[in-house]
Amino acid sequence: MIFALDAMGGDFAPHAAVQGTLDALEKTSKSLNIILLGDETAIRTELGDRDSDAIQILHTDEVVTMEDKGSKVLKSKPNSSLVRGIQLVKEGKADGFISAGHTGAIMSATLLTLGRIPGVRRPALAAYFPTEGRGKVLCDVGANPDAKPEHLAQFAIMASHYYDHVEGFADPKIGLINIGSEPGKGSNLYVETYKLLAEIPNFVGNIESRHLLTSEADVLICDGFVGNTLLKFAESWISFFTDEIKGKIDEKLSYKIGAGLLKPIFEDLKNRFDYEEHGGTPLLGVNGISIVCHGSSGPRSIMNSIFLAQKCINNNLIEDTKKSLAIHFGK
Amino acid sequence: MIFALDAMGGDFAPHAAVQGTLDALEKTSKSLNIILLGDETAIRTELGDRDSDAIQILHTDEVVTMEDKGSKVLKSKPNSSLVRGIQLVKEGKADGFISAGHTGAIMSATLLTLGRIPGVRRPALAAYFPTEGRGKVLCDVGANPDAKPEHLAQFAIMASHYYDHVEGFADPKIGLINIGSEPGKGSNLYVETYKLLAEIPNFVGNIESRHLLTSEADVLICDGFVGNTLLKFAESWISFFTDEIKGKIDEKLSYKIGAGLLKPIFEDLKNRFDYEEHGGTPLLGVNGISIVCHGSSGPRSIMNSIFLAQKCINNNLIEDTKKSLAIHFGK
Numbered sequence: 001m002i003f004a005l006d007a008m009g010g011d012f013a014p015h016a017a018v019q020g021t022l023d024a025l026e027k028t029s030k031s032l033n034i035i036l037l038g039d040e041t042a043i044r045t046e047l048g049d050r051d052s053d054a055i056q057i058l059h060t061d062e063v064v065t066m067e068d069k070g071s072k073v074l075k076s077k078p079n080s081s082l083v084r085g086i087q088l089v090k091e092g093k094a095d096g097f098i099s100a101g102h103t104g105a106i107m108s109a110t111l112l113t114l115g116r117i118p119g120v121r122r123p124a125l126a127a128y129f130p131t132e133g134r135g136k137v138l139c140d141v142g143a144n145p146d147a148k149p150e151h152l153a154q155f156a157i158m159a160s161h162y163y164d165h166v167e168g169f170a171d172p173k174i175g176l177i178n179i180g181s182e183p184g185k186g187s188n189l190y191v192e193t194y195k196l197l198a199e200i201p202n203f204v205g206n207i208e209s210r211h212l213l214t215s216e217a218d219v220l221i222c223d224g225f226v227g228n229t230l231l232k233f234a235e236s237w238i239s240f241f242t243d244e245i246k247g248k249i250d251e252k253l254s255y256k257i258g259a260g261l262l263k264p265i266f267e268d269l270k271n272r273f274d275y276e277e278h279g280g281t282p283l284l285g286v287n288g289i290s291i292v293c294h295g296s297s298g299p300r301s302i303m304n305s306i307f308l309a310q311k312c313i314n315n316n317l318i319e320d321t322k323k324s325l326a327i328h329f330g331k
Numbered sequence: 332m333i334f335a336l337d338a339m340g341g342d343f344a345p346h347a348a349v350q351g352t353l354d355a356l357e358k359t360s361k362s363l364n365i366i367l368l369g370d371e372t373a374i375r376t377e378l379g380d381r382d383s384d385a386i387q388i389l390h391t392d393e394v395v396t397m398e399d400k401g402s403k404v405l406k407s408k409p410n411s412s413l414v415r416g417i418q419l420v421k422e423g424k425a426d427g428f429i430s431a432g433h434t435g436a437i438m439s440a441t442l443l444t445l446g447r448i449p450g451v452r453r454p455a456l457a458a459y460f461p462t463e464g465r466g467k468v469l470c471d472v473g474a475n476p477d478a479k480p481e482h483l484a485q486f487a488i489m490a491s492h493y494y495d496h497v498e499g500f501a502d503p504k505i506g507l508i509n510i511g512s513e514p515g516k517g518s519n520l521y522v523e524t525y526k527l528l529a530e531i532p533n534f535v536g537n538i539e540s541r542h543l544l545t546s547e548a549d550v551l552i553c554d555g556f557v558g559n560t561l562l563k564f565a566e567s568w569i570s571f572f573t574d575e576i577k578g579k580i581d582e583k584l585s586y587k588i589g590a591g592l593l594k595p596i597f598e599d600l601k602n603r604f605d606y607e608e609h610g611g612t613p614l615l616g617v618n619g620i621s622i623v624c625h626g627s628s629g630p631r632s633i634m635n636s637i638f639l640a641q642k643c644i645n646n647n648l649i650e651d652t653k654k655s656l657a658i659h660f661g662k
Contacts, residue, residue, distance in 0.1 A: 145521070187554075210564065214567075229540040230564055234568075240545075257592055265576055265579050
């Protein structure tokens with residue numbers, strides 16, 4: 001298997017991509033090759049004497065920055081690591097693309113280059129919440145700030161396949177994020193989406209966000225504005241909580257001792273909700289594997305994203321999503 | 332000052348209302364009278380020998396339940412404690428109404444009975460987050476799942492007055508909840524709302540939810556679907572966090588000791604994010620004081636809601652909101 005990795009994307013480029021690649025190669029027993037795209041000198045400097053036969057470097061001289069308009073990069077930065085990486089997938093030279101760069105640019109360039117799975121109206125992004133047991137998937141977390149009921153119904157199928165094929169938990173139950181549990185609750189978008197989801201066998205109804213982490217639903221569906229807002233809020237809570245505790249530690253010796261004793265629990269929680277630990281998320285609904293990583297991804301997150309891309313291929317995510325959409329939406 | 336209190340609303344009726352009234356009367360030095368509305372026998376039983384000259388009981392024989400359609404209660408339950416209580420405000424027999432009952436019913440009956448402040452398009456609900464320093468107000472948290480840009484712009488003014496007049500912090504800065512910090516980010520609703528808010532001097536721009544608790548903005552504006560989802564998610568996090576710790580306490584003696592030592596910090600956090608502590612929230616934009624309390628409000632929350640109603644009156648919330656809306660929206 002061979003993956004194209006954007007070495008210039010994210011806050012810790014190219015270190016995170018290079019180190020993540022080396023770690024992935026060391027840990028996997030499967031046949032794995034990585035094409036690192038980006039400034040060859042910078043990548044070689046980072047690699048030092050740790051070069052490997054499994055690594056190729058493809059020099060690109062443009063870099064997509066956060067100031068670029070995501071929807072324009074295909075034309076404005078044709079020789080960027082981001083655009084060239086996705087093209088390698090299209091050309092069949094890579095099995096998937098991975099980047100911690102500009103999310104909007106990855107989504108747009110992927111969609112325009114690889115196209116959609118037949119029948120898919122809108123690609124979507126899913127995020128995994130590592131709760132007790134199977135964990136939860138929230139979808140969409142930002143690809144579609146303005147969505148329609150038919151989009152959300154498709155997200156339910158796409159995200160269920162992600163949950164089953166990539167996270168590895170069979171028969172996921174689907175819930176609709178809403179502001180009340182009864183049918184008929186919510187904005188027009190959610191009232192109409194409920195009706196469409198009610199026709200899917202695994203749908204368990206509306207889920208209020210207070211039960212997001214604990215309800216029977218495994219896959220939680222919402223529009224990209226709500227999902228992105230929830231995801232970012234969740235990320236901030238762990239820090240808020242630990243910062244509150246840190247802020248008080250100096251008040252009393254007993255607090256300092258208590259915090260020291262509970263440190264393993266806090267660290268476990270922080271790790272579980274750390275994107276580092278989990279890696280990126282595949283852009284769902286596009287006709288190929290394109291993994292979007294958090295901008296602040298470090299080496300571990302990149303390594304895990306490579307493993308995630310492997311799972312997508314090994315478990316036939318795209319073909320199975322295609323079949324299931326055809327069954328549910330008749331195309 | 333005299334307030335009408337729905338003794339039948341909420342999970343702990345009539346105990347919470349009766350006990351909350353007694354506690355408020357004991358703690359306040361100001362002239363305060365409470366009309367308790369509901370089943371007279373139940374209220375008298377709860378009161379026992381603790382009756383006071385400052386308490387009147389107004390018997391009502393209908394009760395609004397969660398099964399009632401909020402928008403219909405004015406007609407379907409005309410002799411309910413909820414409907415009669417709001418009517419007392421309209422008739423000038425009470426200075427404000429307080430209820431922990433069916434939120435949709437309180438909003439609808441209040442709107443239809445008291446009407447809106449001239450110029451207000453939609454009433455809204457605000458919630459206070461007790462962060463370090465001045466705290467944050469999030470608005471709307473559920474009154475308007477489907478909102479328009481003009482509504483959100485008015486919420487900014489209404490919530491700023493609430494922050495200033497009721498929470499007591501002058502010159503609040505306004506932020507717009509969004510999925511990115513740059514102008515032009517978000518769904519159409521948020522792109523258009525940004526343009527309207529940009530004309531208000533205290534507007535500081537888009538705020539991503541990860542910075543909701545820590546940004547420079549005091550008053551955070553969003554539609555009722557997003558706000559309700561964020562509020563309920565926030566409520567669940569404290570429990571999620573403490574439950575995670577509780578679940579591990581038995582694994583090691585050191586965890587048990589550590590949790591014991593940190594207990595005061597956990598309890599402080601829990602209290603700070605407990606609606607009990609803070610009381611309800613006035614329905615903003617209606618032409619009178621109507622305080623919506625959380626359904627699971629206990630006595631302390633009811634007592635604090637009574638004090639909150641006092642502040643609304645003492646600090647001239649309604650008249651000042653009216654003036655400010657006229658300045659900003661020319662009516």
